[in-house]
Amino acid sequence: xxxxxxxxxxSASALVQIIVRITSMxxxxxxxxxxxxxSSYGLHSPYALRTILELESDDHIIGISETHGGDxxxxxxxxxxxxxxxxxxxxLCGSLLPMIEDxxxxxxxxxxxxxxxxxxxxxxxxxxxxxAIEIACxxxxxxxxxxxxxxxxxxxxxxxxxxxxxxxxKHAGGGGEGSDARxxxxxxGEGLTPEAMVHQAKQMIAKYGFRDIKLKAGVLExxxxxxxxxxxxxxxxxxxxxRLDPNCAWSVETSIRIxxxxxxxxxxxxxxxxxxxxxxxxxxxxxxxxxxGNRMPLASNVxxxxxADLPEAIEKDAVQIVLCDPHYWGxxxxxxHLGKLCRTFSLxxxxxxxxxxxxxLMAMAHAAAATPHLxxxxxxxxxxxxxxxxxxxGGRVPIIDGCVRIPDKLGLGVELDHDQLARxxxxxxxxxxxxxxxxxxMRKHVDPHWQRVLPRW
Amino acid sequence: xxxxxxxxxxSASALVQIIVRITSMxxxxxxxxxxxxxSSYGLHSPYALRTILELESDDHIIGISETHGGDxxxxxxxxxxxxxxxxxxxxLCGSLLPMIEDxxxxxxxxxxxxxxxxxxxxxxxxxxxxxAIEIACxxxxxxxxxxxxxxxxxxxxxxxxxxxxxxxxKHAGGGGEGSDARxxxxxxGEGLTPEAMVHQAKQMIAKYGFRDIKLKAGVLExxxxxxxxxxxxxxxxxxxxxRLDPNCAWSVETSIRIxxxxxxxxxxxxxxxxxxxxxxxxxxxxxxxxxxGNRMPLASNVxxxxxADLPEAIEKDAVQIVLCDPHYWGxxxxxxHLGKLCRTFSLxxxxxxxxxxxxxLMAMAHAAAATPHLxxxxxxxxxxxxxxxxxxxGGRVPIIDGCVRIPDKLGLGVELDHDQLARxxxxxxxxxxxxxxxxxxMRKHVDPHWQRVLPRW
Numbered sequence: 001x002x003x004x005x006x007x008x009x010x011s012a013s014a015l016v017q018i019i020v021r022i023t024s025m026x027x028x029x030x031x032x033x034x035x036x037x038x039s040s041y042g043l044h045s046p047y048a049l050r051t052i053l054e055l056e057s058d059d060h061i062i063g064i065s066e067t068h069g070g071d072x073x074x075x076x077x078x079x080x081x082x083x084x085x086x087x088x089x090x091x092l093c094g095s096l097l098p099m100i101e102d103x104x105x106x107x108x109x110x111x112x113x114x115x116x117x118x119x120x121x122x123x124x125x126x127x128x129x130x131x132a133i134e135i136a137c138x139x140x141x142x143x144x145x146x147x148x149x150x151x152x153x154x155x156x157x158x159x160x161x162x163x164x165x166x167x168x169x170k171h172a173g174g175g176g177e178g179s180d181a182r183x184x185x186x187x188x189g190e191g192l193t194p195e196a197m198v199h200q201a202k203q204m205i206a207k208y209g210f211r212d213i214k215l216k217a218g219v220l221e222x223x224x225x226x227x228x229x230x231x232x233x234x235x236x237x238x239x240x241x242x243r244l245d246p247n248c249a250w251s252v253e254t255s256i257r258i259x260x261x262x263x264x265x266x267x268x269x270x271x272x273x274x275x276x277x278x279x280x281x282x283x284x285x286x287x288x289x290x291x292x293g294n295r296m297p298l299a300s301n302v303x304x305x306x307x308a309d310l311p312e313a314i315e316k317d318a319v320q321i322v323l324c325d326p327h328y329w330g331x332x333x334x335x336x337h338l339g340k341l342c343r344t345f346s347l348x349x350x351x352x353x354x355x356x357x358x359x360x361l362m363a364m365a366h367a368a369a370a371t372p373h374l375x376x377x378x379x380x381x382x383x384x385x386x387x388x389x390x391x392x393x394g395g396r397v398p399i400i401d402g403c404v405r406i407p408d409k410l411g412l413g414v415e416l417d418h419d420q421l422a423r424x425x426x427x428x429x430x431x432x433x434x435x436x437x438x439x440x441x442m443r444k445h446v447d448p449h450w451q452r453v454l455p456r457w
Numbered sequence: 458x459x460x461x462x463x464x465x466x467x468s469a470s471a472l473v474q475i476i477v478r479i480t481s482m483x484x485x486x487x488x489x490x491x492x493x494x495x496s497s498y499g500l501h502s503p504y505a506l507r508t509i510l511e512l513e514s515d516d517h518i519i520g521i522s523e524t525h526g527g528d529x530x531x532x533x534x535x536x537x538x539x540x541x542x543x544x545x546x547x548x549l550c551g552s553l554l555p556m557i558e559d560x561x562x563x564x565x566x567x568x569x570x571x572x573x574x575x576x577x578x579x580x581x582x583x584x585x586x587x588x589a590i591e592i593a594c595x596x597x598x599x600x601x602x603x604x605x606x607x608x609x610x611x612x613x614x615x616x617x618x619x620x621x622x623x624x625x626x627k628h629a630g631g632g633g634e635g636s637d638a639r640x641x642x643x644x645x646g647e648g649l650t651p652e653a654m655v656h657q658a659k660q661m662i663a664k665y666g667f668r669d670i671k672l673k674a675g676v677l678e679x680x681x682x683x684x685x686x687x688x689x690x691x692x693x694x695x696x697x698x699x700r701l702d703p704n705c706a707w708s709v710e711t712s713i714r715i716x717x718x719x720x721x722x723x724x725x726x727x728x729x730x731x732x733x734x735x736x737x738x739x740x741x742x743x744x745x746x747x748x749x750g751n752r753m754p755l756a757s758n759v760x761x762x763x764x765a766d767l768p769e770a771i772e773k774d775a776v777q778i779v780l781c782d783p784h785y786w787g788x789x790x791x792x793x794h795l796g797k798l799c800r801t802f803s804l805x806x807x808x809x810x811x812x813x814x815x816x817x818l819m820a821m822a823h824a825a826a827a828t829p830h831l832x833x834x835x836x837x838x839x840x841x842x843x844x845x846x847x848x849x850x851g852g853r854v855p856i857i858d859g860c861v862r863i864p865d866k867l868g869l870g871v872e873l874d875h876d877q878l879a880r881x882x883x884x885x886x887x888x889x890x891x892x893x894x895x896x897x898x899m900r901k902h903v904d905p906h907w908q909r910v911l912p913r914w
Contacts (some may be wrong), residue, residue, distance in 0.1 A: 094607070151548045153583070
């Protein structure tokens with residue numbers, strides 16, 4: 001650990017590297033209560049699954065990251081253990097780069113996650129593993145050298161990262177099963193009507209100060225979802241940008257009809273996200289909208305899920321805003337690459353989210369801080385998770401005026417509460433869920449014959 | 458400088474950043490002997506101008522970088538001094554990002570450096586300043602934390618970076634004026650015929666082990682340049698890729714004729730670089746070549762000099778290989794972004810060079826090491842510079858088997874020899890050159906009426 005440059009008379013010939021090695025890896029599969037949120041994928045199960053990765057150095061400094069949960073990703077980390085233990089956290093990401101540089105599937109898989117819930121898409125399986133390792137290494141490095149992660153990535157373009165209110169149609173219930181279900185407050189109550197969603201938005205904005213609103217759609221009849229957006233616009237005014245995301249539930253014709261009905265409401269810095277499936281479907285919607293002079297941008301995290309999708313999407317003008325996600329696109333540096341690419345091709349850049357805790361929230365905030373082009377407010381499910389399940393020491397990360405502030409702390413800026421982590425592991429052990437399956441939950445609780453048929457309308 | 462994570466019992470509440478500040482900046486304008494090399498820009502003057510930037514921290518650690526020379530860039534650094542002094546080297550690049558994120562010229566300037574010698578293109582003036590600051594910060598950080606620069610950038614994709622032999626038609630002379638001219642050996646002698654260029658290549662390859670050859674063309678009649686390439690192929694065989702770069706000296710028709718004449722010689726991993734000017738011109742050459750089934754790739758660092766040029770170049774299939782340059786594209790991270798963009802759009806990536814010393818060579822090597830897609834051998838003028846002018850402590854950086862090896866040293870892996878630096882400054886002071894002007898040199902030494910007329914043939 002001696003740095004020859006710090007001697008009084010540095011010797012040019014005696015340059016010795018300061019070596020930090022990763023000496024242990026711990027993978028924590030946890031379950032966190034999740035309310036019965038609806039989407040075109042189906043229904044959220046009572047627990048969302050997450051994975052917390054810890055990489056510890058021989059200096060006893062611990063780097064952490066969070067990603068989606070289940071047995072498959074935990075096994076993925078274990079399979080890489082021999083490459084991780086003993087590695088220098090600075091060079092590990094370089095040595096693992098072939099995982100994400102060479103698309104392991106090439107053209108052998110359908111290039112879309114239309115029919116996969118996020119976290120279960122085989123196209124980005126390697127990128128998801130890589131991301132979590134990169135983020136934990138960056139946290140470890142930041143805590144070792146005394147810097148926030150965004151500054152390790154070239155410095156920050158912003159100190160405050162805006163997030164968006166994320167509304168969901170939902171059944172009554174606060175998440176969890178058994179004693180969890182009994183003690184978890186149903187903070188937002190049932191939300192299955194346009195009126196209820198305005199109430200949900202008011203509650204969420206009052207608590208967090210969000211300045212953008214996203215509605216997860218593809219759940220009710222299209223006219224009710226149109227009405228929801230119209231009521232939100234009436235309640236919050238044109239200064240609050242609105243986003244609508246039915247996760248491919250609509251046909252091209254329905255998408256154009258809804259886009260035209262909401263031309264004013266989704267204009268400006270709002271957008272229509274994944275109204276229909278596939279690059280060709282999105283291009284057809286765009287074409288149809290443009291024919292009536294409707295320049296509403298289309299955003300996507302379904303038609304476009306990786307760099308390999310971009311050339312075709314750009315050529316066909318299928319997507320005007322890419323929704324990145326550091327968990328799925330290969331980590332924070334890949335999000336920076338994507339940001340420059342989007343800027344170069346005049347595409348917007350926003351950020352996708354899944355149910356998550358504070359470690360992921362901070363990784364998302366650092367990614368956005370270090371990516372100048374990421375100017376849209378990021379999505380976050382954070383309001384749907386409970387303080388009771390937070391694994392971050394000191395409790396939940398504050399969202400103030402809709403923003404997460406990059407703290408004057410090292411690495412990601414958060415550490416683990418090991419009692420809370422143990423509680424999450426215990427829940428994981430005791431709950432029956434091992435991967436995300438929203439369709440199965442839908443059949444169990446809402447309609448025993450439910451299938452995810454696309455387009456539904 | 459206390460890191461709270463290194464205590465026995467780290468305290469979550471007492472996270473204190475370790476602050477390193479830049480306390481001084483030194484800008485060294487130097488002149489180095491340069492032989493009378495020819496190109497379509499004209500003639501190299503007896504001295505190439507370079508600038509060495511030193512940024513020193515309050516820990517007395519010094520980060521260095523090298524860029525093109527002259528009074529203008531030195532004044533540019535001075536104008537940024539108030540932003541640099543006192544800054545944290547980790548966050549400085551983030552705070553300066555608007556310099557390169559927002560193209561200050563937009564569409565107000567011709568988007569091509571056809572008529573500018575590299576280093577004098579107003580389009581990349583801000584990127585050139587930013588690059589040198591970023592590289593010096595990375596060197597400073599690497600020397601502070603004990604890591605090579607490429608590992609600060611996400612880890613290396615390769616340890617050995619291949620460079621290409623760079624042949625120039627040249628007049629007799631070893632560079633420099635007065636006593637410099639008398640003592641500088643004319644190592645390669647006059648090279649104004651096809652035969653002489655084969656000899657030059659053999660000499661250079663024997664000394665450095667290069668496995669690729671680039672010929673700077675646009676100097677002799679096209680048929681003599683064709684003959685030069687044919688003779689090089691005959692001398693070195695198909696296993697040595699050949700590149701030909703006339704810097705826009707040819708019309709579209711001449712470019713197609715030469716491309717067809719050299720179809721075999723420039724195929725495989727060779728390429729034809731900037732045969733003609735402008736994106737439209739390059740696209741017309743590409744179209745003409747493809748019509749005869751000639752898929753020889755076209756490379757460019759003239760039609761495409763910045764991210765803003767890429768959408769049109771890609772749409773028109775004008776360029777198949779982009780020549781990046783960390784000095785001109787905004788530094789090492791921007792080269793990484795460009796690498797991912799090129800990979801995404803199935804473009805190749807190679808690297809441009811200007812007359813330079815060992816500090817630049819190391820920055821180029823680290824850029825290539827940290828950019829997986831940069832698989833082409835990089836250009837380098839290094840063989841044309843003299844050991845006598847090297848400012849790197851311990852003498853010139855070794856090129857072995859055509860490669861620069863990333864050394865097990867901190868930062869860029871080199872330090873300054875201050876006596877040599879003083880010698881370079883003295884030469885700068887005494888020589889009459891303050892910017893690069895190859896046309897003026899051409900008029901002075903070769904043809905008093907010479908003008909850079911494009912296309913010349």
